Amino acid sequence: MGKALIIGAGGVASVVVHKCCQNYEVFEEICIASRTLEKCEAIKNKLLGSRTKIQTAQVDADNTEMVISLIKSFEPDVVINVALPYQDLTIMDACLATGVDYVDTANYEPPDIPKFEYKWQWAYKEKFSEKGITALLGSGFDPGVTGVFCAYAQKHYFDEIHYIDIVDANAGDHGYPFATNFNPEINIREITANGRYFENDQWIETAPLAIKGVYDLPEIGPKDIYLLYHEELESLAVNIKGIKRIRFWMTFSEKYLNHLNVLQNVGMTSIKPIEYEGRQIIPLQFLKAVLPDPASLGPRTKGKTNIGCIIQGIKDGKPRTYYVYNVCDHEESYKEVGSQAISYTTGVPAMIGASLVIKGIWKKPGVFNVEEFDPDPFMEALNKFGLPWQESFSPKLLP
Numbered sequence: 001m002g003k004a005l006i007i008g009a010g011g012v013a014s015v016v017v018h019k020c021c022q023n024y025e026v027f028e029e030i031c032i033a034s035r036t037l038e039k040c041e042a043i044k045n046k047l048l049g050s051r052t053k054i055q056t057a058q059v060d061a062d063n064t065e066m067v068i069s070l071i072k073s074f075e076p077d078v079v080i081n082v083a084l085p086y087q088d089l090t091i092m093d094a095c096l097a098t099g100v101d102y103v104d105t106a107n108y109e110p111p112d113i114p115k116f117e118y119k120w121q122w123a124y125k126e127k128f129s130e131k132g133i134t135a136l137l138g139s140g141f142d143p144g145v146t147g148v149f150c151a152y153a154q155k156h157y158f159d160e161i162h163y164i165d166i167v168d169a170n171a172g173d174h175g176y177p178f179a180t181n182f183n184p185e186i187n188i189r190e191i192t193a194n195g196r197y198f199e200n201d202q203w204i205e206t207a208p209l210a211i212k213g214v215y216d217l218p219e220i221g222p223k224d225i226y227l228l229y230h231e232e233l234e235s236l237a238v239n240i241k242g243i244k245r246i247r248f249w250m251t252f253s254e255k256y257l258n259h260l261n262v263l264q265n266v267g268m269t270s271i272k273p274i275e276y277e278g279r280q281i282i283p284l285q286f287l288k289a290v291l292p293d294p295a296s297l298g299p300r301t302k303g304k305t306n307i308g309c310i311i312q313g314i315k316d317g318k319p320r321t322y323y324v325y326n327v328c329d330h331e332e333s334y335k336e337v338g339s340q341a342i343s344y345t346t347g348v349p350a351m352i353g354a355s356l357v358i359k360g361i362w363k364k365p366g367v368f369n370v371e372e373f374d375p376d377p378f379m380e381a382l383n384k385f386g387l388p389w390q391e392s393f394s395p396k397l398l399p
């Protein structure tokens with residue numbers, strides 16, 4: 001049916017490629033393109049014999065002209081951007097120049113400002129609309145599935161949604177004293193930023209990890225959770241009409257936070273360049289180089305993730321509560337695609353989003369977040385492609 005150009009060859013890209021190959025009727029041909037060609041080749045070599053035709057290419061996605069010429073030679077129906085958020089705008093520019101649809105999993109962030117916001121990508125709305133092409137933003141798990149969960153709740157269970165708490169728990173253990181489950185630089189920038197949530201039409205800012213709670217998660221048990229700012233809060237605050245409060249919580253172990261505190265206190269998480277032996281280095285990028293590669297955690301990680309949305313609102317004039325979540329097992333993910341659950345839970349929805357765009361089901365001119373489309377086909381595909389969801393109508397609520 002279609003062709004996808006996948007940019008990036010890290011942990012998430014590897015899952016996207018495996019899942020596209022499972023969905024070979026939609027993805028007849030793919031090209032894996034990244035900065036380091038050997039990484040693309042390594043992924044391709046794991047899938048020899050697949051019914052999806054795979055080719056590879058070297059590309060620097062910071063260079064729009066290079067992406068344009070790759071798109072012109074491969075002629076994809078969609079570009080799936082699973083490189084880093086820094087490349088979002090250059091890849092969107094290349095899609096605009098060539099008239100090809102675009103899908104990503106993380107919103108743009110300038111390398112020198114640790115602040116992710118949709119404003120840069122939402123500014124492309126008119127240009128994508130005029131060109132008649134679709135940009136689907138944030139089609140990972142969070143953002144991604146969490147937005148689809150909210151849209152599904154809105155469509156089927158609520159007349160009005162008032163409160164949403166997104167809880168992201170990773171109870172996986174990789175055996176290292178400290179490692180991040182996806183790109184360390186992006187991950188640490190997110191966690192060390194100020195917390196922020198939306199309440200009564202305004203954003204309330206907190207010091208990093210200043211608000212803590214405990215939540216008892218199905219199949220995982222009680223965990224410490226910390227309030228973080230997360231990018232889907234920005235789009236859901238706009239797209240879920242009548243919302244009074246939306247917050248995002250993530251679990252961290254004491255061991256993880258102790259390491260992070262020390263690294264922060266000694267300046268290793270800074271993104272300000274410093275002079276070292278006659279050259280400029282960025283401490284956080286150096287830290288990334290010494291930490292375990294997230295793609296290498298797969299064979300070592302045991303345990304489960306649970307990510308979901310606890311929603312409160314009104315149906316037929318009566319209060320209603322609803323919890324929808326997915327539990328994903330690190331070892332099962334590794335057995336299936338050779339990656340741990342964090343890459344798995346991001347790569348599956350990226351493939352699903354791209355398949356809905358290729359099939360024309362989630363296709364309209366402009367730039368959209370996932371919750372702006374009909375959630376039903378996405379929810380159905382989650383069950384089919386390895387991320388089954390569960391629901392409860394009497395969840396415990398967060399204060």
Ligand SMILES: NC(=O)c1ccc[n+]([C@@H]2O[C@H](COP(=O)([O-])OP(=O)(O)OC[C@H]3O[C@@H](n4cnc5c(N)ncnc54)[C@H](OP(=O)(O)O)[C@@H]3O)[C@@H](O)[C@H]2O)c1
Nearest residue numbers: 008009010011012035036061083106140141142143182183
């Ligand atoms: N929505 C979600 O739920 C969610 C969750 C986790 C991650 N994410 C997002 O998923 C994306 C991928 O994460 P990951 O863990 O797979 O990261 P990763 O393992 O670090 O992989 C990133 C890949 O992008 C490539 N790349 C970086 N700069 C490039 C450039 N200028 N041109 C071409 N390729 C470039 C890297 O190439 P090299 O190998 O040569 O460096 C690497 O192959 C990130 O944007 C992350 O924020 C989303």
